[in-house]
Amino acid sequence: MKAILFLGMLLLSPLTAAELRVSTDFDGGSATIDAIDSERREIQIRPGGSPARGWPCWWFVRIDGLGAGEQATLVLRGSERPSRNNGQDTGKPLASDWAMPIAAAVSDDGKTWRQTGLGTRETDHISYPLEGTGGPLWVAWGPPFTPRETESLITEAEQARPDLVHPFTLAETREGRPVRALRIVDEGDTKGKPAVWIHARQHAWESGASWVARGFVEWLLSDLDEAKRLRERAEIVIVPIMDVDRVVTGDGGKEADPNDHNRDWSETPHYPEVAAAQDRMKAYAAEGRLAVFLDLHNPASRDLRPFFFVGPPELLSEMARANRERFLNLAVQHLTGPLTLDPKTRVTGANYHPLWRRISGQWVNDHGNEHTLAACLETSWNTRHSTTDGYRAVGRQLGEALAAYLSSPAP
Secondary structure, rough: HHHHHHHHHHHOOOOOOOOOEEOOOOOOOOEEEEEEOOOOEEEEEEOOOOOOOOOOOOOOEEEOOOOOEEEEEEEEEEEOEEEEOOOEEEEEEHHHHHHHHHOOEOOOOOOOHHHHHOEEOOOEEEEEEEEEOOOEEEEOOOEEEEOOHHHHHHHHHHHOOOEEEEEEEEEOOOOOOEEEEEEOOOOOOOOOOOOOEEOOOOOOOOHHHHHHHHHHHHOOOOOHHHHHHHHHOOEEEEEOOOOHHHHHHHOOOOOOOOOOOOOOOOOOOOOHHHHHHHHHHHHHHHHOEEEEEEEEEEEOOOOOOOOEEEOOOOHHHHHHHHHHHHHHHHHHHHHHHHEOOOOOEOOOOOOOOOOOOOOOHHHHHHHOOOOOEEEEEOOOOOOOOOOOHHHHHHHHEEEEEEHHHHHHHOO
């Protein structure tokens, strides 16, 4: 009788869904939370961050309360706040495409990332399907890469090759955070070696660029013959995150006030890390050995193949033009997929941005050696291959192209 009564109570009392909770109180966390519907298992958000600190397109949340195998939906709308462009407030919101990848990045531990199923796009929003695991679920615009990941990369690199890996702090940011970097070289044999400078995340939201840098480091420290030859031939500096402050606070970085990191390459930079990078590259140039500068970014949503931005060819020496053409041809041969390089380059000249002379690649062209190669690699973020594995593959292939470039004779 008691069993029958208990069953009846269950039938009359529907189970209450566990409360969903959404948080952003961690490095890189950022979102405006519009609504949480625990009954419908639906969460509605917009990108977080301040437009004064860059385009509001980055978002990264932690969700608690989803049971193992339980389905839910994350509904994303674009930011409604006015954004900046060309150094000015536009008075209009940023186009929502910048915030809406075809699939979101998702993780059970905040470290290992995969993609959700494809989002369903409507006029003013996109809905991403989620599946719970019984614990917290982290969901983001793309696979996050914060200073924690930089330190993890440095630790792994030191353990792999303590004889060659020399971590250092490039600078302390305006907000007091260290900008960490790796220098990879045999300390006893640097004289005359070509110097290679690679950095990522001058725009904080472009997280895929840091994963490309990681893939390059992993390849460089491997036992592959090409990687060994590059290590022996060159002195290489890698900075996985330049705009550390906005990466930590979950801001976009691009078009920040007074300017973003990649519009700050003047004689008096606003950001200490830009000034420090300039000083180190000037020193390499003074020794006549600044060979390569590569700036790693992510492009617009409709750029489905990686490509290079380069400076106006008419401002280069004949030698620099030939070197750039040789490198770009090698890059096409090596960046073969799953994210395949578009051989057509784009030019960051006067028609690109009013501050084009203060973009890092052009600064290097103006201050480097006659033979210096400077280019910006934009790796696509809005594809099914825009994952940690896909980005790292680009980094490995970039290393192969660079090794071929530095080992082949100049024309």
